[in-house]
Amino acid sequence: xxxxxxxxxxxxxxxxxxxxxxxxxxxxxxxxxxxxxxxxxxxxxxxxxxxxxxxxxxxxxxxxxxxxxxxxxxxxxxxxxxxxxxxxxxxxxxxxxxxxxxxxxxxxxxxxxxxxxxxxxxxxxxxxxxxxxxxxxxxxxxxxxxxxxxxxxxxxxxxxxxxxxxxxxxxxxxxxxxxxxxxxxxxxxxxxxxxxxxxxxxxxxxxxxxxxxxxxxxxxxxxxxxxxxxxxxxxxxxxxxxxxxxxxxxxxxxxxxxxxxxxxxxxxxxxxxxxxxxxxxxxxxxxxxxxxxxxxxxxxxxxxxxxxxxxxxxxxxxxxxxxxxxxxxxxxxxxxxxxxxxxxxxxxxxxxxxxxxxxxxxxxxxxxxxxxxxxxxxxxxxxxxxxxxxxxxxxxxxxxxxxxxxxxxxxxxxxxxxxxxxxxxxxxxxxxxxxxxxxxxxxxxxxxxxxx
Amino acid sequence: xxxxxxxxxxxxxxxxxxxxxxxxxxxxxxxxxxxxxxxxxxxxxxxxxxxxxxxxxxxxxxxxxxxxxxxxxxxxxxxxxxxxxxxxxxxxxxxxxxxxxxxxxxxxxxxxxxxxxxxxxxxxxxxxxxxxxxxxxxxxxxxxxxxxxxxxxxxxxxxxxxxxxxxxxxxxxxxxxxxxxxxxxx
Ligand code: SF4
Numbered sequence: 001x002x003x004x005x006x007x008x009x010x011x012x013x014x015x016x017x018x019x020x021x022x023x024x025x026x027x028x029x030x031x032x033x034x035x036x037x038x039x040x041x042x043x044x045x046x047x048x049x050x051x052x053x054x055x056x057x058x059x060x061x062x063x064x065x066x067x068x069x070x071x072x073x074x075x076x077x078x079x080x081x082x083x084x085x086x087x088x089x090x091x092x093x094x095x096x097x098x099x100x101x102x103x104x105x106x107x108x109x110x111x112x113x114x115x116x117x118x119x120x121x122x123x124x125x126x127x128x129x130x131x132x133x134x135x136x137x138x139x140x141x142x143x144x145x146x147x148x149x150x151x152x153x154x155x156x157x158x159x160x161x162x163x164x165x166x167x168x169x170x171x172x173x174x175x176x177x178x179x180x181x182x183x184x185x186x187x188x189x190x191x192x193x194x195x196x197x198x199x200x201x202x203x204x205x206x207x208x209x210x211x212x213x214x215x216x217x218x219x220x221x222x223x224x225x226x227x228x229x230x231x232x233x234x235x236x237x238x239x240x241x242x243x244x245x246x247x248x249x250x251x252x253x254x255x256x257x258x259x260x261x262x263x264x265x266x267x268x269x270x271x272x273x274x275x276x277x278x279x280x281x282x283x284x285x286x287x288x289x290x291x292x293x294x295x296x297x298x299x300x301x302x303x304x305x306x307x308x309x310x311x312x313x314x315x316x317x318x319x320x321x322x323x324x325x326x327x328x329x330x331x332x333x334x335x336x337x338x339x340x341x342x343x344x345x346x347x348x349x350x351x352x353x354x355x356x357x358x359x360x361x362x363x364x365x366x367x368x369x370x371x372x373x374x375x376x377x378x379x380x381x382x383x384x385x386x387x388x389x390x391x392x393x394x395x396x397x398x399x400x401x402x403x404x405x406x407x408x409x410x411x412x413x414x415x416x417x418x419x420x421x422x423x424x425x426x427x428x429x430x431x432x433x434x435x436x437x438x439x440x441x442x443x444x445x446x447x448x449x450x451x452x
Numbered sequence: 453x454x455x456x457x458x459x460x461x462x463x464x465x466x467x468x469x470x471x472x473x474x475x476x477x478x479x480x481x482x483x484x485x486x487x488x489x490x491x492x493x494x495x496x497x498x499x500x501x502x503x504x505x506x507x508x509x510x511x512x513x514x515x516x517x518x519x520x521x522x523x524x525x526x527x528x529x530x531x532x533x534x535x536x537x538x539x540x541x542x543x544x545x546x547x548x549x550x551x552x553x554x555x556x557x558x559x560x561x562x563x564x565x566x567x568x569x570x571x572x573x574x575x576x577x578x579x580x581x582x583x584x585x586x587x588x589x590x591x592x593x594x595x596x597x598x599x600x601x602x603x604x605x606x607x608x609x610x611x612x613x614x615x616x617x618x619x620x621x622x623x624x625x626x627x628x629x630x631x632x633x634x635x636x637x638x
Contacts, residue, residue, distance in 0.1 A: 218629030
């Protein structure tokens with residue numbers, strides 16, 4: 001089971017680094033606030049985004065079939081994958097048939113979720129992540145810690161060290177501009193050599209039968225433009241009715257993500273390039289199971305990352321502490337919904353402050369979702385002790401007389417006990433907090449005395 | 453059963469076509485002064501706008517803006533027939549025609565007519581976009597109302613040059629695509 005609290009404690013071992021992480025993400029959140037303030041109808045846009053996503057999910061079967069038919073009209077090939085394994089096999093087969101041994105990939109959390117890179121590498125295919133942040137973590141043999149800013153956990157000196165080791169740059173050169181130029185040169189070569197491109201999908205247009213990819217770096221466009229095979233992988237929740245609705249989502253996505261009014265590239269792939277193939281793989285991998293209940297709303301996520309940037313827990317524990325591909329509030333809710341045994345600790349990595357709800361462009365009720373997941377997660381065997389503790393607490397709350405007596409005893413006893421008796425192993429609260437000191441005279445006693 | 457059938461079966465109670473489309477809010481205000489807002493938004497996106505009062509100035513403005521560019525591709529002209537095109541070569545400057553500009557974010561819609569390889573767009577060091585002043589709209593919502601995607605194979609909104617902030621959140625212009633982007637409003 002993932003132990004978020006332990007991972008967070010490890011992250012906080014380096015307080016200076018933790019503070020930097022916290023501030024860097026808060027800065028992104030502030031940029032988002034500025035961008036949002038420039039749009040007077042912002043709240044109406046969020047409500048519309050929520051409505052469109054809800055509407056699309058309500059008719060998801062229809063829109064997916066519509067997308068498939070329209071895409072096929074446009075000579076786009078459409079594949080379906082039940083789970084990660086099927087996605088791996090479809091992509092692997094397409095690449096092998098094409099004779100591709102070198103592949104460039106642009107950012108796709110879905111392929112990360114489905115373990116596509118290691119699978120393709122096992123087939124002897126070289127996969128190069130081309131988003132700068134993703135390339136950095138790939139070279140470092142690390143994992144992304146944020147869905148929009150994959151390398152936010154690394155400092156420039158570390159990037160310099162990684163580049164020096166892998167690309168032969170000067171290890172003392174840690175200027176972001178020069179490092180980026182070095183990566184541009186290195187990756188340009190990879191682009192020119194690539195025999196196929198794999199990308200994600202931000203939006204799939206059911207009516208127009210095409211896909212839309214948003215990047216700042218232009219890596220999806222360059223990657224897909226050169227080789228004759230472009231494979232785009234999408235979760236089935238990425239479909240939207242038409243370009244009309246895209247007009248709304250392109251207004252909220254980048255503003256929420258980085259505070260930009262729009263990404264540098266918003267690219268519409270509506271037909272394969274002349275002489276090339278464009279293949280779209282629609283992946284379920286547990287998504288349709290979420291449709292049954294309240295968790296349906298989790299499928300409205302457009303992966304902007306705003307809930308991470310604003311989350312006081314994420315900012316102070318780092319993306320890796322979640323041990324999931326998607327971290328933060330939405331990641332915790334999704335992970336717990338899919339596998340509450342393994343990820344039971346994640347819904348508790350939340351203060352219920354609901355800041356995420358307020359920034360989410362799709363108005364997902366994240367804190368409530370997390371709260372609800374807790375009810376299931378508390379039942380895992382690991383939390384037996386906690387459950388007992390809560391039951392005991394419930395007993396005292398139910399019987400005020402009992403509570404008063406206990407508090408009275410505790411109040412007179414506690415100041416006299418040695419610290420080691422109070423701050424012992426099972427006092428989880430006392431691990432990070434100083435316990436409150438009981439007042440010498442309780443409130444109810446004072447109240448009674450006052451009345452007399 | 454195929455994956456397709458299995459997935460669609462699970463969604464069988466969601467396969468009805470919708471009776472109504474979801475509603476969209478009306479964009480507020482901002483319909484006047486499109487040119488200055490476009491210029492400001494483009495600047496924020498790292499691009500440059502150049503407002504020309506006389507369309508005749510265009511060619512000289514282009515030449516003046518990129519004095520060092522020697523390998524230049526002007527996509528306004530179709531390629532001469534018979535020339536083999538190397539899709540992997542780089543360009544100092546590529547000149548493109550924009551169809552539509554969006555004032556709220558400085559983005560310009562470019563439609564690829566496939567006369568040239570799509571890679572030209574990202575293998576250009578500098579991009580010059582020519583955009584008619586009348587082709588500005590206020591927001592993305594209006595942009596998609598105007599656009600007709602039915603015969604487009606590849607089209608994109610370009611907002612400034614390519615960029616990244618993946619190293620310590622420091623903005624660096626010029627990631628994989630163009631390092632500068634200039635829009636000429638005519
Ligand atoms: S849950 Fe909302 S805020 Fe979080 S990534 Fe998804 S869309 Fe963005």
